[in-house]
Amino acid sequence: MIKKNKRLLFIIAAVLTGAIFSYEKERMMTLKKNDVPKKEKVESHLMRSVASVPAPLHTVSAPENKPSKEWKTNLEKTLKTQGGSEVKDIRIQKLSSFVWKQDNLLLNVESVLIRLDNLKGEETSFKAIVDAQTGKILQTWDQPVFDHVNPRENFGIKLDARHFE
Amino acid sequence: MNRFNGLFSITILMALASCNPTQITGAKSRGDAVIDNNDASLDNKAYIYRDSPSIIAPGQGARVAIADIIDTSSPEIITLNNQLTGNCAVDLSTFFTSTLSECIHSKGVKDSAETITPRQENKTYIFTPDSEAFYETNALFHIQAGTDKFFKKLSFAYQQVHGPFNITKPKSIPEYLPNSELFWFKAIDLSSNGQLFRNSFLTSFALCNKDKNASFSPAGVELCFGFHSSFPGLLFVQDPSVIYHELAHALVSVMMNMRNGTAVSSHPFRSNLGSFGYEEAGAINEGIADYYSFVMNARTHFGEWALGVTSNQSRPISESDAIHISGVNTTAEGRLSYPQFILYDPNFPDSPLEDVHYAGQIVSHYLVALTQNLQTTCSAAMGESAHDTSTSYVLLLLSETLSEIGDLNSFYDPNVPSYYFNNLNTDASFLWTQVVNQTSYRRFFQIFAKNIRNYITSNLCPAFTKSISEKLLDDYGLLLFKTYNNNGHTTTDRNNILNDIDPFIPVQPLTAVTESNRRKSVLIAKDLLDLAPNVTAANSTISFFIIDNGTDIQNLLKELLFKGFPVPISTTASFEYNNNNVRISPGEIVALIPNLFNSSNSTMAGVQLLANDWDHVHVTDTSTGNFKPCVVDTVTTVDQGAVANGSETCSTAVPLNEHTRLVKSGGVFPAEAVAPVCLVELEEGTSTRWVSQSEFRKKSGLSLLDKDCLGYVSSSTTVDDPDFNFNPHECLARFLPGANDAFFSKIDSRKTYFDSVVKDSENKQFNVGNLLLMEVSKWIPPGTKFRCRLRARFANCSDCHADSGNSNDDFLDYELNGSKPFKVINFDFDVND
Numbered sequence: 001m002i003k004k005n006k007r008l009l010f011i012i013a014a015v016l017t018g019a020i021f022s023y024e025k026e027r028m029m030t031l032k033k034n035d036v037p038k039k040e041k042v043e044s045h046l047m048r049s050v051a052s053v054p055a056p057l058h059t060v061s062a063p064e065n066k067p068s069k070e071w072k073t074n075l076e077k078t079l080k081t082q083g084g085s086e087v088k089d090i091r092i093q094k095l096s097s098f099v100w101k102q103d104n105l106l107l108n109v110e111s112v113l114i115r116l117d118n119l120k121g122e123e124t125s126f127k128a129i130v131d132a133q134t135g136k137i138l139q140t141w142d143q144p145v146f147d148h149v150n151p152r153e154n155f156g157i158k159l160d161a162r163h164f165e
Numbered sequence: 166m167n168r169f170n171g172l173f174s175i176t177i178l179m180a181l182a183s184c185n186p187t188q189i190t191g192a193k194s195r196g197d198a199v200i201d202n203n204d205a206s207l208d209n210k211a212y213i214y215r216d217s218p219s220i221i222a223p224g225q226g227a228r229v230a231i232a233d234i235i236d237t238s239s240p241e242i243i244t245l246n247n248q249l250t251g252n253c254a255v256d257l258s259t260f261f262t263s264t265l266s267e268c269i270h271s272k273g274v275k276d277s278a279e280t281i282t283p284r285q286e287n288k289t290y291i292f293t294p295d296s297e298a299f300y301e302t303n304a305l306f307h308i309q310a311g312t313d314k315f316f317k318k319l320s321f322a323y324q325q326v327h328g329p330f331n332i333t334k335p336k337s338i339p340e341y342l343p344n345s346e347l348f349w350f351k352a353i354d355l356s357s358n359g360q361l362f363r364n365s366f367l368t369s370f371a372l373c374n375k376d377k378n379a380s381f382s383p384a385g386v387e388l389c390f391g392f393h394s395s396f397p398g399l400l401f402v403q404d405p406s407v408i409y410h411e412l413a414h415a416l417v418s419v420m421m422n423m424r425n426g427t428a429v430s431s432h433p434f435r436s437n438l439g440s441f442g443y444e445e446a447g448a449i450n451e452g453i454a455d456y457y458s459f460v461m462n463a464r465t466h467f468g469e470w471a472l473g474v475t476s477n478q479s480r481p482i483s484e485s486d487a488i489h490i491s492g493v494n495t496t497a498e499g500r501l502s503y504p505q506f507i508l509y510d511p512n513f514p515d516s517p518l519e520d521v522h523y524a525g526q527i528v529s530h531y532l533v534a535l536t537q538n539l540q541t542t543c544s545a546a547m548g549e550s551a552h553d554t555s556t557s558y559v560l561l562l563l564s565e566t567l568s569e570i571g572d573l574n575s576f577y578d579p580n581v582p583s584y585y586f587n588n589l590n591t592d593a594s595f596l597w598t599q600v601v602n603q604t605s606y607r608r609f610f611q612i613f614a615k616n617i618r619n620y621i622t623s624n625l626c627p628a629f630t631k632s633i634s635e636k637l638l639d640d641y642g643l644l645l646f647k648t649y650n651n652n653g654h655t656t657t658d659r660n661n662i663l664n665d666i667d668p669f670i671p672v673q674p675l676t677a678v679t680e681s682n683r684r685k686s687v688l689i690a691k692d693l694l695d696l697a698p699n700v701t702a703a704n705s706t707i708s709f710f711i712i713d714n715g716t717d718i719q720n721l722l723k724e725l726l727f728k729g730f731p732v733p734i735s736t737t738a739s740f741e742y743n744n745n746n747v748r749i750s751p752g753e754i755v756a757l758i759p760n761l762f763n764s765s766n767s768t769m770a771g772v773q774l775l776a777n778d779w780d781h782v783h784v785t786d787t788s789t790g791n792f793k794p795c796v797v798d799t800v801t802t803v804d805q806g807a808v809a810n811g812s813e814t815c816s817t818a819v820p821l822n823e824h825t826r827l828v829k830s831g832g833v834f835p836a837e838a839v840a841p842v843c844l845v846e847l848e849e850g851t852s853t854r855w856v857s858q859s860e861f862r863k864k865s866g867l868s869l870l871d872k873d874c875l876g877y878v879s880s881s882t883t884v885d886d887p888d889f890n891f892n893p894h895e896c897l898a899r900f901l902p903g904a905n906d907a908f909f910s911k912i913d914s915r916k917t918y919f920d921s922v923v924k925d926s927e928n929k930q931f932n933v934g935n936l937l938l939m940e941v942s943k944w945i946p947p948g949t950k951f952r953c954r955l956r957a958r959f960a961n962c963s964d965c966h967a968d969s970g971n972s973n974d975d976f977l978d979y980e981l982n983g984s985k986p987f988k989v990i991n992f993d994f995d996v997n998d
Contacts, residue, residue, distance in 0.1 A: 152520075
């Protein structure tokens with residue numbers, strides 16, 4: 001009896017699973033046919049697609065990103081200015097070139113991995129996108145999470161007593 | 166017989182090695198084979214240490230020889246690969262397993278060679294204890310164990326979330342995860358010659374050149390285990406709880422980015438949980454990392470060896486830990502509650518400190534309490550291993566929560582990519598996740614609680630009711646929200662909902678928190694936050710601390726850079742101009758620390774101050790981008806050149822629904838845009854008005870070209886090459902990108918931030934997270950007056966997040982472009998000669 005019940009339950013479960021699976025599949029297929037909701041909001045978003053944004057000159061003249069020769073040198077110079085004499089080594093590895101949309105602009109950018117060594121031989125790394133013409137840093141991400149053994153020894157800014165004079 | 170020969174060799178070697186405590190100084194030997202014979206029973210295996218020396222040989226401080234804690238009774242399979250690499254396998258489908266071969270690389274010293282140690286000729290991974298290869302082997306064993314456990318739990322989470330019981334629920338872990346392979350650090354082609362990740366594997370460096378440090382670097386992707394220079398021979402890799410903690414940072418990074426790519430495309434950026442210096446996102450990351458140590462070893466304490474022995478900095482993960490001060494216990498009243506325990510260091514309870522690791526204890530303690538509560542409340546569902554099942558529940562909640570928080574694509578369904586439900590929209594999402602709507606304790610625990618309702622209460626364990634969940638959150642002071650924000654609307658319109666694109670998901674009514682469950686979590690009105698008055702008498706307060714000491718600023722910039730945060734300094738400013746007069750002068754780079762004052766009767770916490778562009782002006786001329794400020798408070802008035810609030814052009818109640826900066830595009834400026842925070846006062850005859858910096862430079866007689874402005878960069882060979890990203894309305898003074906938001910742990914009742922946190926601290930230092938960095942053009946005439954309109958809000962705020970005009974539903978993402986969710990903080994300054 002128990003076995004029969006189990007069998008029955010199994011069959012019901014299998015039928016249900018099959019029904020759900022086929023419905024879900026059908027739903028995904030339907031959505032793939034660009035079943036965009038008929039709401040004005042959605043259409044207005046679609047109208048602001050990348051292709052419709054007025055393109056700046058250098059995008060028009062260089063639809064395939066042709067980075068300048070200076071971007072990497074300029075980027076290195078920027079990093080050296082900030083790090084000063086503590087910078088031992090800078091390695092910039094290009095990951096990709098692409099057109100980045102921001103503020104109704106289409107900018108040719110280089111996506112890079114930057115590695116820096118300080119004089120103690122300690123390394124840090126992060127990613128950035130930089131302007132393919134000027135080397136200007138536009139965005140950075142993927143910075144390390146450092147876990148110092150003692151948070152009390154972390155870098156801080158001392159209070160200047162003159163503030164209360 | 167052969168096996169016994171091998172064990173005999175090891176025993177002899179152990180005995181020799183244990184004569185002296187480990188003395189590791191820098192480079193280690195590679196580690197030759199230590200067994201002569203292997204009858205195949207030791208193939209691919211090694212003897213490993215299962216826990217840290219402090220646990221296996223307690224009470225001996227740092228004087229434990231690593232050879233003495235190796236478990237020689239039961240060798241473990243390290244890898245079936247022929248070198249020290251591990252594989253990834255996760256069952257995201259009933260029908261097949263997703264696999265990534267060699268997804269973990271285990272190395273020792275980080276140098277140019279960086280070779281992977283091969284399996285020995287005797288087919289084992291048994292190396293001389295204390296050798297480089299020995300630590301590579303142990304690191305791989307523990308990382309693989311942590312990864313396997315994560316995948317097992319992710320498999321559970323995925324199959325629950327996408328199972329038949331949850332078909333009507335909005336879900337965050339994407340259905341296409343098996344195809345995108347973003348369950349790991351999978352390199353994805355963005356174009357024919359690029360990739361999102363450099364590597365599709367995680368590399369561990371067991372003997373990293375970092376004194377007193379361990380780290381996770383998502384750019385690598387790398388784990389790094391350092392040493393302690395005061396304790397020769399003591400290595401972080403010797404403490405498996407530290408390995409699990411660092412691995413957990415990697416797993417958080419994975420979970421944060423699950424939604425950020427499909428099989429065919431990917432967002433160009435990745436989300437990170439936390440930045441540099443104190444902020445709550447980083448504290449949550451640390452809390453989860455401590456919790457993962459508990460997931461792995463079921464111990465409610467972390468870092469006894471690497472942190473405890475060396476620095477008295479090991480951390481508890483439960484109130485039941487003996488290290489806590491009296492009064493902290495597992496009762497509702499004794500929990501480690503927010504914000505009371507934000508600065509709490511259980512090792513030095515009389516010396517509070519603002520740090521993500523201490524604040525993160527609230528998160529780790531809550532997660533352990535939740536785990537234990539699930540074990541008791543849902544005992545029938547726990548199966549053979551209550552710890553394993555309950556931690557799987559919590560990992561389900563974490564993966565759903567983090568993948569929603571870190572979502573950069575913003576769409577729910579890639580087939581409907583322009584219908585945004587999260588983090589404003591695809592273009593602005595990075596700014597929203599990392600800055601404007603960055604993760605606070607409120608945001609995290611509101612989404613987490615929503616997922617408890619969706620997956621635990623309504624399916625896995627109905628006995629863990631909404632009320633139980635809310636009460637437990639409240640025990641920790643974390644019931645910081647009024648509703649679950651669960652009605653599934655888009656980021657710009659409450660009338661557009663998930664049901665529009667997914668008929669399986671019914672219209673979701675907004676669920677309110679039961680107010681009687683809120684006993685410890687205090688919410689405070691935003692108007693009770695302001696700048697401290699500037700009084701220079703005895704017992705004085707000060708509105709802003711200004712740091713313009715050139716050496717301090719230079720050191721700060723170096724520190725930022727070597728933590729991965731380059732700050733783009735302009736050619737018209739430099740720390741060489743800094744004159745150290747604690748005022749703002751032409752050409753300087755200054756650090757500003759606003760001294761915020763809490764005039765309420767409760768402690769404010771998680772205070773965030775934004776100095777990024779926002780919708781507070783009305784553009785009057787699209788050819789120049791000149792604008793008039795909108796009236797957003799009683800400080801800048803119509804008489805001073807502002808446009809009245811409520812007018813069609815300056816309605817602060819309806820800000821711009823995208824984040825478009827005031828930069829030229831197609832030869833004109835946008836008619837509606839977010840603008841830089843700093844206005845400048847223009848004198849015209851006998852009257853003055855606040856104007857844009859670009860208008861000021863033209864009308865005040867300054868003959869500054871664009872290329873002489875702050876923020877303008879051109880390539881060296883082509884001077885005329887325009888900087889398309891340049892914003893002329895921050896030509897004279899600007900907050901530096903990457904350093905234009907500040908965070909403050911807490912402000913006590915009727916006190917300033919300085920008095921609450923810094924004044925009585927051990928070092929009387931400000932945290933880097935407290936700073937805003939500003940650069941000032943060297944061309945500014947002394948005496949020029951500026952007004953910067955900053956925006957502040959905090960985690961336990963009653964009206965910064967919930968919109969009382971919409972049944973306490975959260976403000977829509979686009980509303981964070983305006984002033985309504987914030988308290989506007991005006992920072993006025995004159996440029997001093």
